[in-house]
Amino acid sequence: MSKEEEKKRTEESERTGLGPISRREFAASSVAILGTGAGANVIAAVSQPVSRAGAAAASTVALAASATAHTIKITVNKHKYELQVEPEWVLRDVLRDHLGLLSIKDMCNGYGACGSCTVIMNGRPVLSCMTFAADCDGAAIETAEGVAINKSQLIEAYVMNHCMQCGYCTPGFVVTAKALLDRIPRPTEEDIRDALGGNICRCGTYTQHIIAIKEVIGNA
Numbered sequence: 396m397s398k399e400e401e402k403k404r405t406e407e408s409e410r411t412g413l414g415p416i417s418r419r420e421f422a423a424s425s426v427a428i429l430g431t432g433a434g435a436n437v438i439a440a441v442s443q444p445v446s447r448a449g450a451a452a453a454s455t456v457a458l459a460a461s462a463t464a465h466t467i468k469i470t471v472n473k474h475k476y477e478l479q480v481e482p483e484w485v486l487r488d489v490l491r492d493h494l495g496l497l498s499i500k501d502m503c504n505g506y507g508a509c510g511s512c513t514v515i516m517n518g519r520p521v522l523s524c525m526t527f528a529a530d531c532d533g534a535a536i537e538t539a540e541g542v543a544i545n546k547s548q549l550i551e552a553y554v555m556n557h558c559m560q561c562g563y564c565t566p567g568f569v570v571t572a573k574a575l576l577d578r579i580p581r582p583t584e585e586d587i588r589d590a591l592g593g594n595i596c597r598c599g600t601y602t603q604h605i606i607a608i609k610e611v612i613g614n615a
C-alpha cells in the first residue's frame with residue numbers, strides 16, 4: 396500500500412470511527428457473498444463489522460448466522476439479493492450498512508419522524524427505519540441510488556433548483572417525489588405538498604422541492 400493510500404485510509408478510519416478498516420471494507424465484510432444462482436446475488440449479512448484479518452473469513456462468519464435469522468429475497472434497484480437477517484434488524488440498517496446504500500439517512504434516530512430514510516417499496520414510499528427487514532421478503536425496493544442511476548429528470552430538476560443545502564434530507568425527498576410521480580404523473584401542488592408532508596428539511600428548502608417537481612411535469 397502506498398503512503399498516499401495509507402494516509403487516506405487513516406483519515407477515513409478517523410472520520411468514520413470504524414477503526415483500522417475503511418467504510419468500503421466494513422460494508423464488504425458485513426456482506427459475505429456465498430455464491431450466485433438464477434441471477435440472484437446470494438448474500439448472508441453478518442451483524443458485526445469484522446476485523447481486517449477477519450474479512451478473509453467473512454463467509455465463515457456469515458455461515459455461522461444465528462438460529463433466529465430469517466432468509467429473505469429482495470430486489471434492490473433491480474438487483475436481486477438473498478439475505479439472512481435477524482428479526483430485529485430494520486430495513487434501513489440492512490440497506491445502508493450491509494448493502495452500502497448510503498443515500499439512506501437517519502435524521503431522527505429511527506423514530507419515524509423525519510422521512511430521511513424513505514425508500515420506495517412495491518411502488519409506495521416507506522420509512523425504512525420503521526420496517527423490519529424480515530417482513531420484506533419478495534419486496535422490490537428502489538433507493539435514491541436507483542433513481543440517480545436511471546438518470547431521472549427529477550435529479551436534474553433537484554440540482555437545477557437548489558433543493559438541497561446540507562443535502563442530508565434530499566434522498567428521502569427524491570424517492571418520495573419519485574413515488575408520487577410514478578403514482579400520479581401530473582400531480583397538483585396540493586398532491587405534492589401532501590406527498591412530501593412526512594419529509595423534514597432542517598435547512599428549510601421546502602419550496603424548492605415543489606418547484607423542482609413542478610418543473611418535471613412541465614408546470615413550473
Ligand code: FES
Nearest residue numbers: 507508509510524
Ligand atoms: S430515520 Fe427518521 S423517519 Fe426514518
Ligand code: FES
Nearest residue numbers: 560562596597598
Ligand atoms: S437540505 Fe439540509 S436538512 Fe434538508
